[in-house]
Amino acid sequence: MHDSILTYARSRYLWIALALTLASLIAYIAYDPGGPPNGGTWLGYTLGTIGAALIVWLMLFGMRKRSYRNSPGTLRGWLSAHIYLGTSLILIVLLHSGFQFGWNIHTLAFVLMLVVIFSGFFGVYVYLRYPNLMTRNRDSATRVAMLDEVAEIDQNALALADGIDPKIHAVVLRSIQNTKLGGGVWTQLRARDGSDIALDSLHGALAERDKRTEMKTTEMPTMFAMVDFLAGRATDKQGEAMRSLIDLISRKKGLATKVARDMQYQAMMEIWLYIHVPLSFALLAALTAHIVSSFFYW
Amino acid sequence: MRWLIRRVLKKGKGAVSYEEDVHYGDVLSIGRAADQAIFLPDLRVALNHARVTQLSSGQYKIESLILAGIRVNDAITYATTAGPGSVVAIGNTRLTLMAAPQDYDAAVEVSTLDKGEQKAETAQRAKPTRLAQTGLSKRKPSWIAFAAILVFGLALPMIGHFAPGFGEMLRHVPLVPSTQSWNPGTLDSAHHFFAGDCTKCHQTAFLTVRDKACLACHANTAAHADPAKFNLPQLGNAQCRSCHQDHEGLRGLIRTDQRLCSDCHADLKTRTKGASTFADVGDFGTNHPEFKVSLPQWDANGKFAPLRTTWAADLKENSGLKFNHEKHLKPGGLNTPNGHRTLTCATCHVPDAGGAKMRPVNFEAMCHDCHKLGFDTLAPDREVPHGKVAAVAYTLNEYYAKVALEGGYQDARSPDIVQQRRRPGSPPLSQQQQQEALAWARQRASEATDSLFTGKACSTCHKVTAPRTADDTWHVAPVRVSGVWYADAKFTHAKHTTVKCEDCHGGAPKSTQSSDVLIPGIANCRTCHGGAKAKDKVATTCIACHDYHQSATLKMGTL
Numbered sequence: 001m002h003d004s005i006l007t008y009a010r011s012r013y014l015w016i017a018l019a020l021t022l023a024s025l026i027a028y029i030a031y032d033p034g035g036p037p038n039g040g041t042w043l044g045y046t047l048g049t050i051g052a053a054l055i056v057w058l059m060l061f062g063m064r065k066r067s068y069r070n071s072p073g074t075l076r077g078w079l080s081a082h083i084y085l086g087t088s089l090i091l092i093v094l095l096h097s098g099f100q101f102g103w104n105i106h107t108l109a110f111v112l113m114l115v116v117i118f119s120g121f122f123g124v125y126v127y128l129r130y131p132n133l134m135t136r137n138r139d140s141a142t143r144v145a146m147l148d149e150v151a152e153i154d155q156n157a158l159a160l161a162d163g164i165d166p167k168i169h170a171v172v173l174r175s176i177q178n179t180k181l182g183g184g185v186w187t188q189l190r191a192r193d194g195s196d197i198a199l200d201s202l203h204g205a206l207a208e209r210d211k212r213t214e215m216k217t218t219e220m221p222t223m224f225a226m227v228d229f230l231a232g233r234a235t236d237k238q239g240e241a242m243r244s245l246i247d248l249i250s251r252k253k254g255l256a257t258k259v260a261r262d263m264q265y266q267a268m269m270e271i272w273l274y275i276h277v278p279l280s281f282a283l284l285a286a287l288t289a290h291i292v293s294s295f296f297y298w
Numbered sequence: 299m300r301w302l303i304r305r306v307l308k309k310g311k312g313a314v315s316y317e318e319d320v321h322y323g324d325v326l327s328i329g330r331a332a333d334q335a336i337f338l339p340d341l342r343v344a345l346n347h348a349r350v351t352q353l354s355s356g357q358y359k360i361e362s363l364i365l366a367g368i369r370v371n372d373a374i375t376y377a378t379t380a381g382p383g384s385v386v387a388i389g390n391t392r393l394t395l396m397a398a399p400q401d402y403d404a405a406v407e408v409s410t411l412d413k414g415e416q417k418a419e420t421a422q423r424a425k426p427t428r429l430a431q432t433g434l435s436k437r438k439p440s441w442i443a444f445a446a447i448l449v450f451g452l453a454l455p456m457i458g459h460f461a462p463g464f465g466e467m468l469r470h471v472p473l474v475p476s477t478q479s480w481n482p483g484t485l486d487s488a489h490h491f492f493a494g495d496c497t498k499c500h501q502t503a504f505l506t507v508r509d510k511a512c513l514a515c516h517a518n519t520a521a522h523a524d525p526a527k528f529n530l531p532q533l534g535n536a537q538c539r540s541c542h543q544d545h546e547g548l549r550g551l552i553r554t555d556q557r558l559c560s561d562c563h564a565d566l567k568t569r570t571k572g573a574s575t576f577a578d579v580g581d582f583g584t585n586h587p588e589f590k591v592s593l594p595q596w597d598a599n600g601k602f603a604p605l606r607t608t609w610a611a612d613l614k615e616n617s618g619l620k621f622n623h624e625k626h627l628k629p630g631g632l633n634t635p636n637g638h639r640t641l642t643c644a645t646c647h648v649p650d651a652g653g654a655k656m657r658p659v660n661f662e663a664m665c666h667d668c669h670k671l672g673f674d675t676l677a678p679d680r681e682v683p684h685g686k687v688a689a690v691a692y693t694l695n696e697y698y699a700k701v702a703l704e705g706g707y708q709d710a711r712s713p714d715i716v717q718q719r720r721r722p723g724s725p726p727l728s729q730q731q732q733q734e735a736l737a738w739a740r741q742r743a744s745e746a747t748d749s750l751f752t753g754k755a756c757s758t759c760h761k762v763t764a765p766r767t768a769d770d771t772w773h774v775a776p777v778r779v780s781g782v783w784y785a786d787a788k789f790t791h792a793k794h795t796t797v798k799c800e801d802c803h804g805g806a807p808k809s810t811q812s813s814d815v816l817i818p819g820i821a822n823c824r825t826c827h828g829g830a831k832a833k834d835k836v837a838t839t840c841i842a843c844h845d846y847h848q849s850a851t852l853k854m855g856t857l
Contacts, residue, residue, distance in 0.1 A: 032557050034541075034555045034557050034558060035543060035546055035550060036546045036547060038483070038546060039482070040482075040543060102481070102482070102483060102484075103479075104480060104482060105451045105452075105475070105479050105480055106482055108447075108451070143427075155341070158341045159341055162341060166344060166345045166346070167364075167365075169344055169345075170344050170365045170366055171365055171366075173342065173344060173365075174366035174367070177366050177367070177374065180425050181425065182424065182427035183425045184426070184432055185429060185434055187425075188426070188427070188428075188429060188432070266428065266429075267428075267429050270428075273436060274429070274435075274436055274439075277436040278436055278439035278442075278443050280440075281440035281441070281443055282443035282444060282446075282447050285443065285444045285445070285446075285447035285451065286451060288448065288452065289447060289448065289451035289452035292452055293451075293480040294482070295504055296503050296504055297477070297480060297496055297500040297503075298500070298504065298507070
């Protein structure tokens with residue numbers, strides 16, 4: 001079976017995390033603090049120290065990831081441990097708090113920690129699922145190769161269209177202009193190839209122009225619609241050229257969709273880090289404030 | 299209209315030359331068709347691609363003639379108005395609109411992009427294909443979040459601690475954290491009134507709360523244990539905060555857990571090497587010795603010195619009183635001088651103001667209605683006082699001396715002088731007559747005393763001893779019920795009003811002897827109360843009944 005980050009080294013870190021969690025749980029149940037369970041008891045301090053050490057260690061993963069020199073353990077091992085020990089933090093910290101929450105810096109640290117951990121869960125999900133999807137989507141091409149092919153198709157399509165009719169040439173020209181691959185965060189995440197967005201921005205101007213032209217542009221909001229339009233307007237003489245143009249533009253649409261999806265997969269695999277990393281630093285600050293304030297007012 | 303069309307020709311190595319051309323007409327047409335004013339042989343250009351007209355203001359109007367629109371100043375448009383300096387990009391050609399030079403009405407510069415420039419152009423127009431190119435960043439928000447939380451979560455409150463005025467201000471500014479944001483939990487309700495001021499308890503930063511801070515208010519709180527008898531600090535950490543941790547909710551300051559006591563009160567004898575004689579206690583339900591009850595007892599000097607002894611079902615006490623509960627609690631009631639009455643427990647046993655204990659049974663209020671202390675049938679309203687033997691003798695002597703001297707005492711056994719009623723104007727008694735009358739009075743008083751002490755009055759309830767010598771008086775044995783039977787337990791009747799008296803004092807209605815101990819032992823309590831972990835009973839820890847080594851006399855502040 002394929003050895004994923006979750007099953008790395010026969011899930012060694014899963015068992016370590018489970019053992020840690022179980023030990024904490026048993027200690028929590030067995031220990032009678034003589035009052036409400038809280039972070040200020042013997043067990044509370046112990047669990048708190050373990051939790052804080054874990055958080056600092058988990059954050060060191062960011063440094064380990066960048067270190068290509070000889071470091072202890074493989075990066076896969078570190079990631080596997082990062083995931084499992086990070087998950088075990090939820091229970092360890094809950095037990096440390098004795099399930100006491102309030103509107104204070106301590107609970108803020110806990111909430112930040114939960115957001116970091118759950119964003120990490122999302123990361124695990126996309127790391128396990130998306131590389132496969134990505135490979136399947138690319139179909140052994142690279143993104144650069146696909147983009148080059150798109151550019152080549154554009155050139156060929158223009159040449160073909162020019163031989164058919166100036167108006168069809170203009171339509172192809174517009175479709176080229178509107179096919180914008182990539183864009184803002186939202187565009188990348190939603191796998192839009194940009195033509196719709198370009199359409200949206202030009203919608204007002206288009207409506208104005210539609211009054212003066214006989215073309216019913218509202219009936220062809222997508223490239224496929226345009227192709228239909230092309231086919232509908234084609235004369236018999238130009239039939240052969242039209243079929244070739246339709247083939248070309250269909251291929252281009254397929255390619256553009258693939259590229260957009262490729263970007264989407266990549267963006268999904270990265271987006272969670274923009275929450276995971278900054279909030280982990282926020283957590284580090286909140287943790288510092290939590291520890292210092294606890295001992296400041298001991 | 300004269301248009302200046304200036305073509306830029308690139309000659310390699312950066313050298314540039316210009317070729318100027320004149321176009322006459324109102325419209326400057328641009329396209330791939332041969333009839334266009336500006337002819338662009340590029341597939342990306344339509345035959346009639348666009349047109350430029352000059353407006354009166356010196357501005358240019360640029361219109362696209364095809365569906366694809368035209369790129370003016372890097373924005374795609376169908377029609378727009380632009381001033382000199384604007385750039386129109388078509389395919390790999392760039393048109394720059396210019397202010398009209400002398401002799402011309404309008405001017406445009408046409409340049410063709412070379413391969414390098416085209417590539418740069420494409421790269422510039424390309425949209426981001428990775429999140430990292432979109433302006434999203436990890437480093438910047440990380441720093442901002444890190445710094446903001448440190449400043450607002452730690453630094454500001456800390457400054458507020460050292461500068462109390464500033465701290466006070468912080469507390470009143472909404473949404474700005476003060477030291478209150480460090481509060482890990484609700485304070486005990488008793489401490490709420492100073493909850494806004496952390497420094498009341500946390501006087502010095504990074505030092506635990508000191509006893510000094512507690513004693514600022516708690517100097518007069520009863521001390522835990524007399525250090526001479528039981529040295530708490532010897533047991534280890536004996537600061538206030540060792541046990542009394544606040545921020546644990548409204549009722550969290552006082553430890554009530556079983557372990558507080560059971561940790562030490564197990565195997566005490568061995569651990570103290572015989573110094574402690576206390577029995578081991580672990581759990582009220584399963585490991586608690588039988589109660590020690592205080593029974594009334596007097597020492598050799600007659601001083602009340604209660605006897606502490608282990609409760610037992612057949613235990614007898616000696617309160618000095620004779621009392622038959624069964625007779626008084628007769629279900630059918632009793633005939634009394636004030637009519638028929640049915641007595642209940644509450645007739646005599648009335649709780650004190652606090653509801654914890656019962657008020658002492660009082661003769662005047664509770665017994666006297668029936669138990670009159672009259673001594674003479676000829677004067678049924680006269681009674682001797684209760685409680686003092688000497689006063690009984692005085693009262694009787696004085697009464698009979700008065701009767702003897704006044705005369706008119708209608709008793710056939712008494713001398714004539716006492717029986718004769720003296721009328722106004724009668725001659726005074728002779729000395730001999732007086733002596734005879736007073737001798738009778740002494741005799742009568744003595745008889746009445748004997749009758750009271752031995753007859754129906756005193757000895758009904760009391761143990762009475764006759765005078766041993768002529769000068770001696772009658773002796774009434776001291777009466778004292780224990781009052782507080784369990785001196786070391788905090789029992790309160792008020793909390794047990796949900797049960798009937800007989801539920802605990804079941805022997806009372808059938809008790810004929812006052813020596814019966816009608817106070818229940820531990821088994822009775824255990825019918826409802828169990829230990830800390832009791833499932834089907836009231837979970838009861840040590841603190842429910844006992845204080846933590848509390849001293850009866852010492853105060854916290856004077857230890």
